[in-house]
Amino acid sequence: MYWFKKEQFHFYHETTSGVFGLFDTPEEILSAAHKTREKNYTGFDCLTPFPVHGLDEAMALPRSGIPWISFFMGIIGCAFGFSFQYLVHSVDWVINFSGKSPNAWPAYIPVTFEATVFFAGMSAVVSLYVLSRSNVAFRKPLHPEITSHRFALWIPSSSQNFKQEEVVNFIKSLGAKDVTVVK
Amino acid sequence: MSMTTLVKEKLGIVPLVEGGKTYKQVTEEILKPTDTFPTSLWWKAFILAVTVTIVDLGIIGYLCYDGLYILGVNNPVGWGFFIVNFVFWIGIGHAGTLISAVLFLFRQGWRTGINRAAEAMTIFAVLTAATTLIIHIGRPWLGFWLFPYPNNRGPLWVNFRSPLIWDTFAVSTYLSISLVFWYIGLVPDIAALRDRTTHKVKKAIYSAMSLGWVGSNRAWSHYEIVCMLLAALSTPLVLSVHTIVSFDFAVSILPGWHTTILPPYFVAGAIFSGFAMVVTLMVIAREVFNLKQYITLKHLENMNKIIMVTGLMVGYAYGSEFFIAWYSGNEYEGFTFVNRAFGPYAWAYWIMISCNVLSPQVFWFESLRKNIKVMFVVSIFVNIGMWFERFVIVMTTHRDFLPSNWALYVPTFYDFAMLIGTFGIFFTLFLLFCRILPIIAIAEVKTVMPHKEGAHH
Numbered sequence: 001m002y003w004f005k006k007e008q009f010h011f012y013h014e015t016t017s018g019v020f021g022l023f024d025t026p027e028e029i030l031s032a033a034h035k036t037r038e039k040n041y042t043g044f045d046c047l048t049p050f051p052v053h054g055l056d057e058a059m060a061l062p063r064s065g066i067p068w069i070s071f072f073m074g075i076i077g078c079a080f081g082f083s084f085q086y087l088v089h090s091v092d093w094v095i096n097f098s099g100k101s102p103n104a105w106p107a108y109i110p111v112t113f114e115a116t117v118f119f120a121g122m123s124a125v126v127s128l129y130v131l132s133r134s135n136v137a138f139r140k141p142l143h144p145e146i147t148s149h150r151f152a153l154w155i156p157s158s159s160q161n162f163k164q165e166e167v168v169n170f171i172k173s174l175g176a177k178d179v180t181v182v183k
Numbered sequence: 184m185s186m187t188t189l190v191k192e193k194l195g196i197v198p199l200v201e202g203g204k205t206y207k208q209v210t211e212e213i214l215k216p217t218d219t220f221p222t223s224l225w226w227k228a229f230i231l232a233v234t235v236t237i238v239d240l241g242i243i244g245y246l247c248y249d250g251l252y253i254l255g256v257n258n259p260v261g262w263g264f265f266i267v268n269f270v271f272w273i274g275i276g277h278a279g280t281l282i283s284a285v286l287f288l289f290r291q292g293w294r295t296g297i298n299r300a301a302e303a304m305t306i307f308a309v310l311t312a313a314t315t316l317i318i319h320i321g322r323p324w325l326g327f328w329l330f331p332y333p334n335n336r337g338p339l340w341v342n343f344r345s346p347l348i349w350d351t352f353a354v355s356t357y358l359s360i361s362l363v364f365w366y367i368g369l370v371p372d373i374a375a376l377r378d379r380t381t382h383k384v385k386k387a388i389y390s391a392m393s394l395g396w397v398g399s400n401r402a403w404s405h406y407e408i409v410c411m412l413l414a415a416l417s418t419p420l421v422l423s424v425h426t427i428v429s430f431d432f433a434v435s436i437l438p439g440w441h442t443t444i445l446p447p448y449f450v451a452g453a454i455f456s457g458f459a460m461v462v463t464l465m466v467i468a469r470e471v472f473n474l475k476q477y478i479t480l481k482h483l484e485n486m487n488k489i490i491m492v493t494g495l496m497v498g499y500a501y502g503s504e505f506f507i508a509w510y511s512g513n514e515y516e517g518f519t520f521v522n523r524a525f526g527p528y529a530w531a532y533w534i535m536i537s538c539n540v541l542s543p544q545v546f547w548f549e550s551l552r553k554n555i556k557v558m559f560v561v562s563i564f565v566n567i568g569m570w571f572e573r574f575v576i577v578m579t580t581h582r583d584f585l586p587s588n589w590a591l592y593v594p595t596f597y598d599f600a601m602l603i604g605t606f607g608i609f610f611t612l613f614l615l616f617c618r619i620l621p622i623i624a625i626a627e628v629k630t631v632m633p634h635k636e637g638a639h640h
Contacts (some may be wrong), residue, residue, distance in 0.1 A: 003567040010404070011401060012397075012401050013401070015397070040224050045400060045401060046399075047399050048398050048400060049206060049210075049375070050626040050629040051404075051406070051407050052400070055403075056404050060577075063404075064405045064408035064409075066372050067408060088331065088343060089344075092338045092340065093338045093339065093340045095342075104551045110346075110353065111343055114352040114356040114421060114635045115356075117416050118356045118360070120416055121360045121413055121416045122359070122360075123411045124413065125367065125409065127405070127409070128367070131401075131405050132395075132396070132399070132405060133395065134394035134396070135395075137394055138390050139397060141397045142395035142397065143376075144378035146378070146398050147377075147378045147396075147397075148211075148378065149207040149209075
């Protein structure tokens, strides 16, 4: 059955303890990510100034599950918008407008549509906020140049087969310019 | 971006960012205006815009104190300049969403250079439109009555069958979705600002605004999907907004307004006027902020093509409207249209036709499409023409079913002052935006920059 999986709601992990190396081009980080995965390091992350195509596959990240949230919230918004108007005009506040039926439903379509879009759009944004852990605003970035022109490969100390020296040498062997240990 | 550099060169496809820049240069050049002290040109423009806004606020205060009679509204023309301004500004907003959403879905790489500024323009235009909407209700302090909320006045709700309530919902949904779409796009760029600045206070403000963005691919992966979702939701939303604005007219039973062509006609007109405004603003911005290598002639040429196409659509709508008025055999409908083109407001009608239908025809020629002066002048003409289009639609109800009731709409000083005031509000917000935030989406521009041969894309 076509249904969502839990892994689709992957989220950002804080970079508190581990090793990172900096690369200069998107091509380098892409091949670095491929090789890191082949080495069976888990929970690693790539930090980039812009979305690099192919990096999701390289990191084996499944497609985001946010569309599912958005879809169901859209349905809820649609039902809410329609039923609200129905309850107002047919139950709570029945008024005769030039002899028309109290439940003149075609007139409810515009507001129902807007409610659908509002619920679907806002729920997508809230999900992004939660999954990228945006509630921690004063997070210290690994390196100030990552948001401008450098690409970082992060291997956390919680990864399997993590041995600090090995990891440092491994990242160096991938061609990273600076390799830093974060504790 | 499936084409390699070699193929692009062979086909003569120009890069979207000129000058062979590095990523670092892109960040620095686009963020430069946010670091430096504003130029005297900016200060002059800003002081002018703020002065106009303050005067406008004073007039709005006077309007609240004294009432709507200070305007030119009279019995046959119950909707005056406020509705003209409202429809005009909402229309301006549509280009921003079109660039950020529709062109996103069509994978048009060139949108990245202009989408940030266009989206900002959308938000400020919708806010400006909302101010005219709120003051036109006469008792603006009761504006919240437009929303259904539980109250102590018995079971008392808004009338959901009224297009004015649809409008309330459409405009507020549009504003909120555009706002979050714009802000999500800004987050990575604000993070770049945060990591660049050494000023303590600035750093704190940018940190709070950047929502802790560090560029993790786990977040980017969701981020890109959310952008796509918002684009897919905004596309029908933007069509619905101007459709519903046109329902304000079309659902009435007045000749000249009660026509089925109004929704597509309004949507085309909105995109038309919005692109003209983007061209006006971008021609100035690329000059003032030295961004000619990011907002290239190719961007401007593409926008001019859209202006020409939508201009032709609007022209077709004008013709079709006239034809149907005659073909329907309805004498009231026929009279309204003859009155529009040859009655007391004929001057406004012909300004509309010459600005909207004739002036964009110069864009048939490539040399004129790429000529900065020509496109600037045409974009101003189109804005004037589109304001007059709404003027013609609203004012030509001045001859209704009862000839003894006929009168002209004579705008007063306050009508004109508040029209100028809307520009004050818009430009105050836009100038502030240009100083504080990057006017080009840095992260997005980097994705369309030329990459090395053999890159994975």
